[in-house]
Amino acid sequence: AQKITQTQPGMFVQEKEAVTLDCTYDTSDQSYGLFWYKQPSSGEMIFLIYQGSYDEQNATEGRYSLNFQKARKSANLVISASQLGDSAMYFCAIESQTGANNLFFGTGTRLTVIP
Amino acid sequence: ETGVTQTPRHLVMGMTNKKSLKCEQHLGHNAMYWYKQSAKKPLELMFVYSLEERVENNSVPSRFSPECPNSSHLFLHLHTLQPEDSALYLCASSQDRWGETQYFGPGTRLLVL
DSSP states (O other): OOEEEOOOSEEEEETTSOEEEOOEEEOOOSSEEEEEEEEOTTOOOEEEEEEETTOSSOOEETTEEEEEETTTTEEEEEEOSOOGGGOEEEEEEEEESSTTOOEEEOOOEEEEEEO | OOSEEEEOSEEEEOTTOEEEEEEEEOSOOSEEEEEEEOTTSOOEEEEEEETTEEEEEOSOOTTEEEEEEETTEEEEEEESOOGGGOEEEEEEEESSSSSOOOEEOOOEEEEEO
16 A cells, blocks of 8 residues: 655745655555655645656756655655745655556645745 | 546535436546545545456445446446435546556536535
C-alpha cells in the first residue's frame, strides 16, 4: 500500500522568496514515482514535476525542484522566487510502478504568496 | 490548457435526478480516470479505463456508472445520489496505464440537494 503525508495544511511565503512544501511517503515497492500537482481555486490539477525512485538527480522544472531523499522517504517541493500566481493547493502523490499503478494523493498544502 | 476538458463545470442536482458528467481528452492518451475530491480528504480514485476497458473499480457505489465509448471520451452517469456525494469530480488521462503522468481536467463541482 502507498501513503502520502503532507503535514503542512497551510504555508505563507513572501513574494520572490523560496518556499519548501513537505511530503513524506510510505511504500513497500522498490520502483515508484513521485509527483507534485498544483490546484488553483479553479479546480484543475496541474502537473508540476516528477521524480522516479531510481533517478539519482533531483528533478527540476523551471522554478520547481524536488528535494528527493530516498532514505528518509521524503520528496519535498521547493518553489523558488515565489509569484502571486503560485497561491494554490499543492498535492504530493505517489504511484507504484509495479502492480496497479494507481496514484495516491496527500491531503495537500495551501500556499499563500504575500505581496 | 492541459488538453482534458470536462462538462459541465458546475452541477446542482436533486437526489432523484439523473445526470451525466463528460470528459474529453485531446492528447491521444489510452488511459482515463475518474477521481472524487471531497473537502479535506485526499483525492479518491473511482474508475480506471485503459483502451476503453474498465480495469479498476475502487468499490464505488452503483449509483455512479462510468462509460468509455472510445479512448477520447469518458462519462460518469449519476442517479439517485446522496448529499455526501457532493464533491469535485476530476477526470484525468495518461498515455498508458503504466508509469505515465496523469493530466487532469478542470473538474465538475457537484452539489447534491
